[in-house]
Amino acid sequence: MHIGIYVFDPVEVLDFAGPYEVFTTAARVHGRSQPGVPLFEVCTIAAGHAPVTARAGLPVLPDCTIADHPPLDVLIIPGGVVTAELARPEVIEWIARQAGQVQTLASVCTGAFLLAQAGVLRGRAVTTHWEDTADLRAMFAGLEVREGLRWVDEGAVVSSAGISAGIDMCLHLVERLAGRALAECTARQLEFDWTENGGRPAS
Amino acid sequence: MHIGIYVFDPVEVLDFAGPYEVFTTAARVHGRSQPGVPLFEVCTIAAGHAPVTARAGLPVLPDCTIADHPPLDVLIIPGGVVTAELARPEVIEWIARQAGQVQTLASVCTGAFLLAQAGVLRGRAVTTHWEDTADLRAMFAGLEVREGLRWVDEGAVVSSAGISAGIDMCLHLVERLAGRALAECTARQLEFDWTENGGRPAS
Numbered sequence: 001m002h003i004g005i006y007v008f009d010p011v012e013v014l015d016f017a018g019p020y021e022v023f024t025t026a027a028r029v030h031g032r033s034q035p036g037v038p039l040f041e042v043c044t045i046a047a048g049h050a051p052v053t054a055r056a057g058l059p060v061l062p063d064c065t066i067a068d069h070p071p072l073d074v075l076i077i078p079g080g081v082v083t084a085e086l087a088r089p090e091v092i093e094w095i096a097r098q099a100g101q102v103q104t105l106a107s108v109c110t111g112a113f114l115l116a117q118a119g120v121l122r123g124r125a126v127t128t129h130w131e132d133t134a135d136l137r138a139m140f141a142g143l144e145v146r147e148g149l150r151w152v153d154e155g156a157v158v159s160s161a162g163i164s165a166g167i168d169m170c171l172h173l174v175e176r177l178a179g180r181a182l183a184e185c186t187a188r189q190l191e192f193d194w195t196e197n198g199g200r201p202a203s
Numbered sequence: 204m205h206i207g208i209y210v211f212d213p214v215e216v217l218d219f220a221g222p223y224e225v226f227t228t229a230a231r232v233h234g235r236s237q238p239g240v241p242l243f244e245v246c247t248i249a250a251g252h253a254p255v256t257a258r259a260g261l262p263v264l265p266d267c268t269i270a271d272h273p274p275l276d277v278l279i280i281p282g283g284v285v286t287a288e289l290a291r292p293e294v295i296e297w298i299a300r301q302a303g304q305v306q307t308l309a310s311v312c313t314g315a316f317l318l319a320q321a322g323v324l325r326g327r328a329v330t331t332h333w334e335d336t337a338d339l340r341a342m343f344a345g346l347e348v349r350e351g352l353r354w355v356d357e358g359a360v361v362s363s364a365g366i367s368a369g370i371d372m373c374l375h376l377v378e379r380l381a382g383r384a385l386a387e388c389t390a391r392q393l394e395f396d397w398t399e400n401g402g403r404p405a406s
Contacts, residue, residue: 013223021215024260051264056230056231129394163394189366191333
């Protein structure tokens, strides 16, 4: 399975590094008992080939671009300061196209704003960083923005709360894609106290 | 205050990205109420200028090297696969020298092996990833290796358990350096469930 993680200027470091760590660790843990083809192959994807500068200045060299990445099973859109990304039609259109192709499109933190801009949240519930729920509602009328959950799983679209909640959500995705045992082993490998306060909305 | 984070081939991604996120977020949160000179300036430090490849393939461009970094208040040594680093005298001697200069030298996960190799753990308790405690004891006789704690604070030297525990430890360091309120605000900003199971050893 190919897991793509979008990176941009300035993506929040833990928003992309947490999911990266979860899926690559899950692949490593899985490979111990079943060597061979990796279960998950993770790539970072940027709009272009140039390095991007994550928040606070960390440079990140993307593995590939929105024009040349492999077909994805899961695409994760992290957050950070997303104002500039919201105004890039080539990025928003790419997210919209990917929504029709990937098995799961997921956002971390303010990455939810990019999903909303791409029109993939219509009729679906979503969550984001606690600091940004009011803005998300104000910018995208009619969205069902949920609070107090680590993630909201709407099947084809999954969103997490802020920053570290991306780790909880990705452990949930590992469970969905490869089973409970691997998700638990991965959390234990990360020594991460998995908060399983997620779920489908009641409505 | 200058916070240095050592990066090497192949450093565990969350081991360095977690501390990076904690200190840069703490600086941002602090800057909201007290704009001006940043409270923390975080730099990544490698042995040389070339990009390093973090575990699973993530390329990291270091800000500076062990030969040209600014004077540090805190130096954090993450883990990963540390075998090659243990055999690099220039790195081990640099860590030993820094131990005499920084206010706090800290390790995450198997970074503790590098601290032990540098001789800075003599007479001090330490912790590491749960999978590596036996190896740490076997390789460095006489060390007091503690288990079941998120971090062990020995004053000038602080060590954390595996991977995500580096986040808990760094929140503790933020509290030590800048007070409880900022550490709590930072954890809340990260939506991180801070596990405060640390402390000084009983002995």
